[in-house]
Amino acid sequence: MEDIKKYQKAEKIKKQREDLQTIPWYYDGLENLCNRIHPGKQLLRVTDIKQLSSDTKLFRFISANPNKQLAPFRAGQYIGLTVEINGARSSRPFSIVSSPNQLSYYELGVRIKEGGFVSPFIVNNLKVGDILEASEPLGNLYYNPLFHGKDLVFVAGGCGITPFISMLKDISERDIPLNIWLIFGCLTEKDILFREELEDIQERRPNIHVRYILSEPDVDWKGECGFISRDKILKEVGTIEKKYFYVVGNRAMYEYVKEELSHLGIPQHRIYFEAFGVPDDVTKVIGWPSDLDSSNKFQITLEYRQYSQKEKIKFEAMCTEPLLNSLERALKSKITIENACRSGECALCRTKMISGKVFVPPEVTVREVDKSFGFIHPCVSYPLADIHLDLTLT
């Protein structure tokens, strides 16, 4: 009798546990929060466009879905914007300029990249009312109080100022007690983006110091001239002790500043580099096979799944173009290869390479586990032989 009672009691407790587990107590709250932070994709509508300089525009986007708010982000992060050009879907990352303390809109600054594919299309064709697909906010450029300390040096080149504008807005709005030195390199005075905003912040916040350095100034420019050299950095920040450096700009600026910072003896762990995109000329990158004719094309075989069917296409790809660009052109809108950073950082585009050989610029860090299992990041991989890729294994 005693055993039966114990059995019944155990069964009752088991049933209660099972009932409870059907819908965990935290399900609603956390599930909603996770979906809000990581929506995967977002649909954005252009509501405002402002010309910032001769080749740069500021775009304001709101959520195109009335039932969905924009995903929150950390100041400094970016989103990948997708556009369709001549039937090919392609996306590029753009840093968010607006403050993370309001989520009624995102603002993105887009500059036309010479010889680029997506940025000229966006700047020249996007109009108010257009709807675009975008990724959720991504990226590792943001202030981390645990590791970055209280003295921050922002080094920006050209359009690389955009994430810093968001960070400065955030720091200023939340009154975060930080000392900041912003060193902003531009070609001419006309190329100083967000000057009004920068001067306003500087006026209100004595702990934020802004210095412009122009490489091609007009004769009446009275400020600093030249490049962002080690002397100019030191002159601006005084001492490098306990300072954390963030560097954002194009590849050429990145190479130069990297060298200058290493001469100042700043340890690697106190520098964060964000250099979107790939080299303008990959044949000039260290490690590129000098005996390879740069006009070479290789055959790419790609297997993918569409409507549950396995399909295969073959096409030719230039050795000097990232594989992802060739793939997007060949696939048209049949399927989309997920991507966001186009710099080898986010790993969204990882693809299984069955056979072949690719060149990857040395500064790109592909995860060891991806390398050992034969995965490549086509956004930063250049074909050096015929290649067989299988998207169904990704």
Ligand code: FES
């Ligand atoms: S798009 Fe981010 S790694 Fe390729």
